[in-house]
Structures are given as C-alpha cells and as structure tokens.
Amino acid sequence: MPGDAKSASGELVQIGIRSQTVEQFLGLSVALTGFSRVELLGTGMLERYYDTVNLIIGEREMGKLLTQWMEAKERALPGALDEVVRELLLENFRYGPVARRLIRLWYLGAWSQLPQEWRNAFGATSYDVAHIVSPEAYQESLVWTAGEAHPMGAKQQGFGTWAAPGPSHDEGKSQ
DSSP, X not given: OHHHHXXXXXXXXXXXXHHHHHHHHHHHHHHHHOOOHHHHHHTTOHHHHHHHXXXXXXXXXXXXXXXXXXXXXXXXXXXXXXXXHIIIIITOTTTHHHHHHHHHHHHHSEEOOOOHHHHHHHXXXXXXXXXXXXXXXXXXXXXXXXXXXXXXXXXXXXXXXXGSOOOOTTTTOOO
C-alpha cells in the first residue's frame, strides 16, 4: 500500500505540471490570437491543441517555447506585451515558426508543417505534417468568430436566417 500512495502522489505531481503548462499554453495562445481566455476555453480545443503541438514539437521544444513566453510576460512593460511577443517569439528563428503555426491552428483548426530549416535545426517528428486536427477543430476555428460567420455544414444558424440582415460593422458608430 505505501507504494500506491507514492504512485498516487507522483501522478498528482504530473497532473499539476501538466495543468501548469496547459495554463501557460493558454496564456501564450491568448497573446498570439487576440482572443480572450474565455473565448479560447469556450472552443473546447485547448487540451487538444496543447497535445497536438506537444506531440509535433516534443516536450523539450514545448518547454523552451513556454519558458520564452514566460520571459516575454516578465519583460513586457504595461501595454507593451505585443511588442515583446513579436520580438522574443514571432521574430525568433526557434520560436517564430511554431508560434505562427499555433496561430493558424487556433484560427483554422489545421497544422502546417514546420519549415525544413526549423526541422533540421531542432528536430522533426513524423507528426509534423499538414493536417486538420479534427472535425471539431474545423467547427471551433476562430476564423468563424472573427469573420462573423459559421462553419458550413456545421452549427447552422436556423431556418430563415438567410432572410435577416447580418450584423453590421458600423452599428453603434456615430455618423
């Protein structure tokens, strides 16, 4: 029985580490997509996307990416996070390609293969191929929200909605 307690505490540590890294991944995703935590969590895709990226780039690279993200957060002055994210992540040879694919993943539900230069420098896995993550990823893609649309063939808006005018970007603006 003492072995069971040790095993259980080890599992709790693993769960704690995973939840911490998933939380960091969520923060990074918020910074990269411009969507709020609630909006990203509302897609139901957080864990799936975390697992997908982790599988593709590996735990070592995921750890380095999240460490760089945490450094960007610490370095940023109030209101300057976007600039620091651009400098430390998006323009960085190591993190930029992954960060840009993470943006595409959230917006399109699809992974694009990393550039060959990146694969040569940091390693490649057999999972790093262009693919749609899942049918749910297509349905929950941020592109639909950003474009004020709905995924064709899924999440229908209801009978007769075609007859009503859509939302206007000019609503609420003074003339």
